[in-house]
Amino acid sequence: MVLWHVFFITCLLKAQSEKYTISGFISDKSTGEKLINANIYDPVKFTGTVSNLYGFYSLTLPKGKHSITYSFVGYRSQTIDVDINENQLVNIQLQNKTIDEVTVIGSEVNDKLLDVQMSKEIIPINMIKSIPSLMGEVDVMKSLQLLPGVQSGTEGTSGLYVRGGGNDQNLILLDGVSVYNANHLFGFFSVFNPNAIKSVSLYKGGFPARFGGRLSSVVDVRMKEGNEKEIHGGIQVGLISSNLFVEGPVKKDKTAFHFSARRTYIDALTRPFMKNMQDQVYYNFYDLNAKINHKFSDKDRLYVSAYLGRDNANINTQYENEAYSTDNYYSPETRTTDKNKLFWGNSTISGRWNHIFNPKLFSNTTLIYSKYLFNVSERYKDWEDSDLISDLYYRYKSGIQDVGSKLEFDWYPILQHQIKFGGQFIHHVFEPGVETYNGEDKDDYEVNKVYGNPETLANEMNLFVEDNWMLTSRLRANIGLHFSAFNVENTLYSSFEPRTSLRLIVSDKLSFKGSYAKMQQYLHLLSNSTIGLPTDLWLPSTKRIKPQISNQYALGGVYNFNKKYSFSSEVFYKEMDNLIEYKEGASFFGSSLGWEDKVEEGKGTAYGLELMARKDIGKTSGWIGYTWSKTNRQFDNLNIGKSFPARYDRRHDVSIVLTHMLNDKIDFGLTWVYCTGNAVTLPTHNVSINPGTSTYYLYDEFLPYQESRNNYRMPSYHRLDFGVNFHKKKEHGIRIWNISIYNLYNHFNPFYIYVEEPGYNVNQVLKQVSLFPILPSVSYKFEF
Numbered sequence: 184m185v186l187w188h189v190f191f192i193t194c195l196l197k198a199q200s201e202k203y204t205i206s207g208f209i210s211d212k213s214t215g216e217k218l219i220n221a222n223i224y225d226p227v228k229f230t231g232t233v234s235n236l237y238g239f240y241s242l243t244l245p246k247g248k249h250s251i252t253y254s255f256v257g258y259r260s261q262t263i264d265v266d267i268n269e270n271q272l273v274n275i276q277l278q279n280k281t282i283d284e285v286t287v288i289g290s291e292v293n294d295k296l297l298d299v300q301m302s303k304e305i306i307p308i309n310m311i312k313s314i315p316s317l318m319g320e321v322d323v324m325k326s327l328q329l330l331p332g333v334q335s336g337t338e339g340t341s342g343l344y345v346r347g348g349g350n351d352q353n354l355i356l357l358d359g360v361s362v363y364n365a366n367h368l369f370g371f372f373s374v375f376n377p378n379a380i381k382s383v384s385l386y387k388g389g390f391p392a393r394f395g396g397r398l399s400s401v402v403d404v405r406m407k408e409g410n411e412k413e414i415h416g417g418i419q420v421g422l423i424s425s426n427l428f429v430e431g432p433v434k435k436d437k438t439a440f441h442f443s444a445r446r447t448y449i450d451a452l453t454r455p456f457m458k459n460m461q462d463q464v465y466y467n468f469y470d471l472n473a474k475i476n477h478k479f480s481d482k483d484r485l486y487v488s489a490y491l492g493r494d495n496a497n498i499n500t501q502y503e504n505e506a507y508s509t510d511n512y513y514s515p516e517t518r519t520t521d522k523n524k525l526f527w528g529n530s531t532i533s534g535r536w537n538h539i540f541n542p543k544l545f546s547n548t549t550l551i552y553s554k555y556l557f558n559v560s561e562r563y564k565d566w567e568d569s570d571l572i573s574d575l576y577y578r579y580k581s582g583i584q585d586v587g588s589k590l591e592f593d594w595y596p597i598l599q600h601q602i603k604f605g606g607q608f609i610h611h612v613f614e615p616g617v618e619t620y621n622g623e624d625k626d627d628y629e630v631n632k633v634y635g636n637p638e639t640l641a642n643e644m645n646l647f648v649e650d651n652w653m654l655t656s657r658l659r660a661n662i663g664l665h666f667s668a669f670n671v672e673n674t675l676y677s678s679f680e681p682r683t684s685l686r687l688i689v690s691d692k693l694s695f696k697g698s699y700a701k702m703q704q705y706l707h708l709l710s711n712s713t714i715g716l717p718t719d720l721w722l723p724s725t726k727r728i729k730p731q732i733s734n735q736y737a738l739g740g741v742y743n744f745n746k747k748y749s750f751s752s753e754v755f756y757k758e759m760d761n762l763i764e765y766k767e768g769a770s771f772f773g774s775s776l777g778w779e780d781k782v783e784e785g786k787g788t789a790y791g792l793e794l795m796a797r798k799d800i801g802k803t804s805g806w807i808g809y810t811w812s813k814t815n816r817q818f819d820n821l822n823i824g825k826s827f828p829a830r831y832d833r834r835h836d837v838s839i840v841l842t843h844m845l846n847d848k849i850d851f852g853l854t855w856v857y858c859t860g861n862a863v864t865l866p867t868h869n870v871s872i873n874p875g876t877s878t879y880y881l882y883d884e885f886l887p888y889q890e891s892r893n894n895y896r897m898p899s900y901h902r903l904d905f906g907v908n909f910h911k912k913k914e915h916g917i918r919i920w921n922i923s924i925y926n927l928y929n930h931f932n933p934f935y936i937y938v939e940e941p942g943y944n945v946n947q948v949l950k951q952v953s954l955f956p957i958l959p960s961v962s963y964k965f966e967f
Contacts, residue, residue: 347789348399
């Protein structure tokens with residue numbers, strides 16, 4: 184079907200002899216940054232296109248004179264008159280609007296009305312920076328949690344649970360490279376430094392054929408390319424971290440760079456208080472982002488980007504006992520040190536080459552490298568009377584490493600068709616947990632043992648083709664096919680995954696959309712934690728554990744009240760198969776050994792309704808979102824085979840996000856969120872294990888009994904955050920003070936619930952643990 188479609192289009196090219204193509208790049212005039220999804224259209228002929236992910240556009244028009252308008256949100260539109268009698272290369276630079284003209288935070292509401300892609304959300308970086316945040320740390324992932332259809336994990340964490348999917352079912356890309364653990368500080372902050380980010384797109388469904396490998400969402404994060412015109416930078420100092428960035432031209436309009444760095448100083452702040460303590464705990468994390476691009480010609484450009492992030496936690500314990508003696512006994516002076524180290528992090532590198540073969544064919548070639556590593560170690564030493572008598576070392580290490588390449592093409596054969604096709608190859612190296620013991624003691628007893636599974640190698644390949652097809656002036660479709668294959672342990676899995684999206688324009692204010700997507704995922708995240716702990720293990724599908732599969736259907740509509748306000752709604756239904764969960768009583772500990780025996784395979788369903796009212800243009804912007812959803816899981820050997828609610832099944836989810844610019848000196852933002860409680864498993868009563876042996880039983884003579892899995896609902900969650908920015912122009916730049924208050928009305932939200940162990944003849948009591956009370960923060964930023 185797809186090959187016939189391509190052949191049909193090729194035959195139509197003969198009919199285009201009196202048409203020519205105008206193409207080029209659209210960029211920011213002041214920085215040279217390429218503009219993604221800029222609009223290019225002929226208002227007379229009612230035809231147009233948009234720039235791709237690299238700022239390239241191609242528009243085929245009949246021979247003759249045309250007025251072409253170029254526009255992008257927040258920029259002055261530019262119209263040029265062209266006499267098209269041959270193919271032309273036209274690069275356009277748009278000028279940013281000033282605050283006196285208009286304040287634009289987001290995108291034009293018409294973009295969502297006309298776009299064939301559904302279930303896609305974009306939060307502009309400027310808005311993300313205005314949204315109040317925990318401890319003043321601007322967070323991309325927490326901003327995405329405020330969108331309909333997206334749920335957070337527990338209090339303050341950055342995990343994403345999209346349309347009933349798990350945290351492992353999100354494909355998180357940084358410049359096209361997978362990031363496997365997007366969290367710092369055990370999930371309370373994400374790894375994305377907003378100073379380094381150019382754009383963020385979230386796909387919740389209706390996935391274009393170019394994406395694959397995950398079931399529930401795609402988070403496509405693009406880094407800044409660097410200012411080609413002049414040096415620009417800034418530094419920010421907050422309560423728990425500081426960051427800086429600098430960008431500029433190496434050679435003006437030819438080569439540019441961007442560099443940003445962020446580091447916490449929690450360890451430095453706590454160190455003075457830890458010096459005389461028996462248990463000393465130190466923690467920090469840091470991020471480094473770098474990117475450079477070089478323009479060889481109007482047809483060739485090279486980009487190289489890199490990211491490095493690490494979390495480091497150290498726990499040092501020391502015990503000392505002085506020597507003493509009695510008439511019959513002597514106890515020597517003893518000293519013990521126990522040093523525990525924990526670190527984890529990501530490294531990514533991508534090299535990208537853009538090439539224009541002709542005005543209708545654009546290519547992007549990418550080489551990728553990604554590595555996620557988790558490492559925990561312990562060094563235990565004993566001394567007696569200054570003699571070292573024991574020195575033991577333990578280490579646990581796990582991770583995943585990818586090396587691959589990707590080739591993508593954008594082909595514009597005729598105005599009615601915009602075709603993307605290409606493929607990708609990735610070589611995976613899984614290290615599913617290796618434990619090392621070594622050392623010696625005073626009795627010359629030596630330890631040198633290694634436990635765990637060996638490295639597992641796997642190869643993943645995919646091919647795709649998609650066509651953004653204008654069937655009529657009102658009906659457009661994106662039809663695609665994604666083929667994937669995965670080879671592991673001499674086993675080959677493959678999948679044909681059709682994708683379809685349709686958009687029908689009913690009027691200039693109303694459009695309807697529908698989509699279907701099949702997805703297959705070859706990776707599994709083995710986890711029993713409620714927050715994104717680094718102990719979670721990435722593991723491949725094997726001979727015994729099959730790939731995860733999903734089929735998702737969605738219907739929706741977009742209504743524009745005017746140029747500023749829009750309302751959208753979507754209903755979705757998703758089926759998932761080959762999901763895994765721990766067996767009853769199994770856990771992470773020792774899971775690297777025979778992990779396949781510790782999990783169950785099952786299926787899941789999710790369905791719901793998402794509503795969103797949005798305002799993106801003007802001094803006041805933001806949205807109100809609402810989600811009603813239901814998510815179930817069913818495993819033959821769990822919960823006696825009956826279906827049960829998923830861990831993050833929530834019936835209602837509400838978010839209100841508002842930003843307002845009073846003037847060019849003051850702007851503020853606030854968010855309010857409400858959601859019904861998560862599902863958790865708690866015992867309903869105790870069962871005696873020795874009935875009749877005594878009139879009264881102690882607690883340890885009972886075992887807790889759960890009637891079903893996830894049988895209890897935690898209390899509802901709600902929170903109000905507020906933040907304000909004060910801007911002031913200085914001689915050499917702009918000074919910005921930020922004051923934020925997290926949990927403004929100090930509501931004690933549940934972090935987790937547990938059953939307090941009763942004493943003798945005392946009933947069980949549920950206890951709630953809350954994490955964050957009202958938390959004010961302040962930060963200072965200077966940009967030049």
